[in-house]
Amino acid sequence: xxxxxxxxxxxxxxxxxxxxxxxxxxxxxxxxxxxxxxxxxxxxxxxxxxxxxxxxxxxxxxxxxxxxxxxxxxxxxxxxxxxxxxxxxxxxxxxxxxxxxxxxxxxxxxxxxxxxxxxxxxxxxxxxxxxxxxxxxxxxxxxxxxxxxxxxxxxxxxxxxxxxxxxxxxxxxxxxxxxxxxxxxxxxxxxxxxxxxxxxxxxxxxxxxxxxxxxxxxxxxxxxxxxxxxxxxxxxxxxxxxxxxxxxxxxxxxxxxxxxxxxxxxxxxxxxxxxxxxxxxxxxxxxxxxxxxxxxxxx
Numbered sequence: 001x002x003x004x005x006x007x008x009x010x011x012x013x014x015x016x017x018x019x020x021x022x023x024x025x026x027x028x029x030x031x032x033x034x035x036x037x038x039x040x041x042x043x044x045x046x047x048x049x050x051x052x053x054x055x056x057x058x059x060x061x062x063x064x065x066x067x068x069x070x071x072x073x074x075x076x077x078x079x080x081x082x083x084x085x086x087x088x089x090x091x092x093x094x095x096x097x098x099x100x101x102x103x104x105x106x107x108x109x110x111x112x113x114x115x116x117x118x119x120x121x122x123x124x125x126x127x128x129x130x131x132x133x134x135x136x137x138x139x140x141x142x143x144x145x146x147x148x149x150x151x152x153x154x155x156x157x158x159x160x161x162x163x164x165x166x167x168x169x170x171x172x173x174x175x176x177x178x179x180x181x182x183x184x185x186x187x188x189x190x191x192x193x194x195x196x197x198x199x200x201x202x203x204x205x206x207x208x209x210x211x212x213x214x215x216x217x218x219x220x221x222x223x224x225x226x227x228x229x230x231x232x233x234x235x236x237x238x239x240x241x242x243x244x245x246x247x248x249x250x251x252x253x254x255x256x257x258x259x260x261x262x263x264x265x266x267x268x269x270x271x272x273x274x275x276x277x278x279x280x281x282x283x284x285x286x287x288x289x290x291x292x293x294x295x296x297x298x299x
Contacts, residue, residue: 004038004052004053005038005051005052006055006099007039009024009095010095011026011092013088013091014033014088021041022037022040023035023036023226024037029086030105031078031086031104031105032104032105033096033101033102034100035095036059036100037054038053038055040054042253042256042257042260042271043257043260044267045267045268046269048270048274049274049279051282051283051286052283053283053287053298054282054283056099056298057230058227058286059099060294061229061231061289061290061293062229062230063101065192065196065229066224068199069192073223073224074221074223075224075225075228076215076226077103078101079101082097086102104217106215106216106223106225107216108215108225109181109185109213109215109216110158110176111177111185112156112157112212112213113153113186113189113212113213114155114156114209115151115153115189115210115211115212116133116148116151116152116154117151117197118146118147118206118235118237119133119142119145119146119147119148120145120208122167123154123209126167133152134167135170143244144244144245144247145208145242145247145248147244151193151194151197155168155169155170156168170186185214185222188214192212192224192228193210200293203292203293204238205236205238205239205289205293206236206237206238206242206248207229208248209234210229210233210234210235212233213225213226231251231286232252235250235254236250236251237250250285251285251286251288253282255281255282259274259278260272
C-alpha cells in the first residue's frame with residue numbers, strides 16, 4: 001500500500017519555494033507549480049504516514065470544482081497536464097502526473113474564507129457557549145449538525161505550519177485585507193458554496209462547511225487559488241445517514257480526527273502512528289467522494 005505514497009517531492013532541478021501541510025510549491029519563474037503530496041494533517045499537525053493517492057484525489061477534485069465555478073470567479077490554473085508545463089518539468093513526470101497544477105502567481109490574501117452551511121465543529125462549540133456563530137446571532141434552539149437558515153461567511157487568520165487558524169470577525173478581516181476585497185471574497189465564496197452544495201446534494205453528499213483561499217493576480221483581479229472543496233478543506237457528509245442532533249459520518253479527514261480524539265491525542269507534535277486500518281479506510285473515503293463528485297476512479 002505504501003508504495004503509492006509520496007510524502008516528499010524530490011525535484012532538484014526546480015526551485016522549491018515552500019512546503020505546506022500537504023502541498024509543495026515550486027517557483028518556475030512566470031508561474032508556480034503546486035504538487036499535492038499524500039501528506040495528511042489533522043488538528044494542524046502533519047501525520048508521519050500518508051494516505052495512498054490522496055494527492056491525486058485532491059488535485060482531481062480541485063480541478064473539477066475550479067472548472068465548475070469559473071462562471072462565478074476566475075481561478076489560478078494555467079495547466080494540469082505535465083505536457084503543458086515548462087520543459088524542465090518533463091523529467092519529473094512520474095511524480096507530477098495527476099497530482100500537480102501549473103498556476104498563476106498571485107498576492108495571497110492572508111485570510112481563510114470559511115463558509116458554513118451547517119452547525120458543526122468549532123461553529124457548534126461556539127454556538128453552545130455563546131448562542132452565536134463567529135459573531136453572527138443565530139436562532140435559539142439549534143442542535144448539532146442542523147442546517148443553518150443561510151450559509152455564513154466566517155473568516156479566520158492563516159496560520160503557519162504548527163499553529164492554529166483563529167476565527168475572526170468580518171470587520172477584523174476587512175481591517176487586514178480591505179473592505180472591498182473582503183466583500184468580493186465573501187460574495188464569491190457564498191456563491192461557490194451554494195452552487196457546489198446543490199450539485200453535491202443531488203449526488204447524495206452534504207457539504208457542511210468548507211474553506212477557500214483567494215489572491216490578487218498580476219492584473220489586479222481577485223481570483224480563487226490553492227484547493228477547492230476537497231475532503232481536506234471541507235466537511236462532506238453522506239445524505240443517506242444525515243440526522244441533526246448528533247455528529248455525522250464523514251467522507252473527509254474527520255475519520256482521522258475521530259481516531260486521534262479516541263486516543264486522547266494532545267493536538268501537538270509529534271503525531272501518533274496511524275493504524276493500517278485507519279489509513280486504508282481514509283483512502284476509501286477519499287476515493288468514494290472522488291467518484292461520486294467527478295465520476296473519476298483511481299484504478
